[in-house]
Amino acid sequence: MSSASGIRSVAVIGAGTMGGGIAQAAAQSGFEVRLADAADGAAARALAGIGTRLRKGVELGKVAPEAVEAALGRIRLERKVGGAAAGADLVIEAVPEDLELKRSLFREVAATAPPGALLATNTSSISIARIASAADPARTLGLHFFNPVHVMSLVEVVTTPELAPGALAAAHAFVAALGKEAVTVRDSPGFATSRLGIALGMEAIRMLEEGVASAADIDRAMELGYRHPMGPLRLTDLVGLDVRLQIAENLHRELASETFRPPGLLRRLVGEGRLGQKTGRGFYVWKDGKAVEPDVTR
Secondary structure, eight states: OOOBTTBOEEEEEOOSHHHHHHHHHHHHTTOEEEEEOSSTTHHHHHHHHHHHHHHHHHHTTSSOHHHHHHHHHTEEEESSHHHHHTTOSEEEEOOOSOHHHHHHHHHHHHHHSOTTOEEEEOOSSSOHHHHHTTSOGGGEEEEEOOSSTTTOOEEEEEEOTTOOTTHHHHHHHHHHHTTOEEEEEESOTTTTHHHHHHHHHHHHHHHHHTTSSOHHHHHHHHHHHSOOSSOHHHHHHHHOHHHHHHHHHHHHHHHOOGGGOOOHHHHHHHHTTOOBGGGTBSSEEEETTEEEEEOOOO
């Protein structure tokens, strides 16, 4: 059984794309996982998705066949937050980017998790301090994972002045136990990655909107000229246009910078339900999880 500064069991609250990915990473690394989501069938769908990804990993030679059932056997589904948090050494929240939703959830988690449990949020843009003030600031921090979690090696660990000594070390040990690498960032709007990534993404969308270049050429320019593994528009499709719009709105409000004002094109595509890979259309057409051709004109 894996252990990271006493962490053996992990509760993941929210079984969407990120929550399912975090649960998979933890289970594959030997942690006992409780996955909870209030929406009917959400946790079960997430578990099915984890199984699909693991079996795909076997086909690609990246996952040992016996590891599939072992990992799935470490995940227990829960309907209620309290049921998942009780007995957990680490609770990771992965619900939508809504401050009041997160604060409400953390109040419940703080009341039901063991007193020594570490509490973490996967938020990519909301103030950790604002979330933590609803619960227990001394043991609450950010653990910002990246999509797809089972592939991406980075975890952004976000700290506040109120965080207790030892909590940061425990978080870093947990990230290392997942086989990932942590960077430490002070609690600030957008932290490091979202602030930089959204600035680039919004400018790329504005360039497309203004007809500076095509989506494919904008992306290719960043891939070839700056060695980015994926261009900003394709990445936006992968993350989800709705997710990026929400983050951009948060940063525009918090930083009062026009850099983060969401372009009209982004708002239009989200309004049309063209959210990227998960809907099959965004800046590209997606088939079988792959972008096959550009899909949007200015």
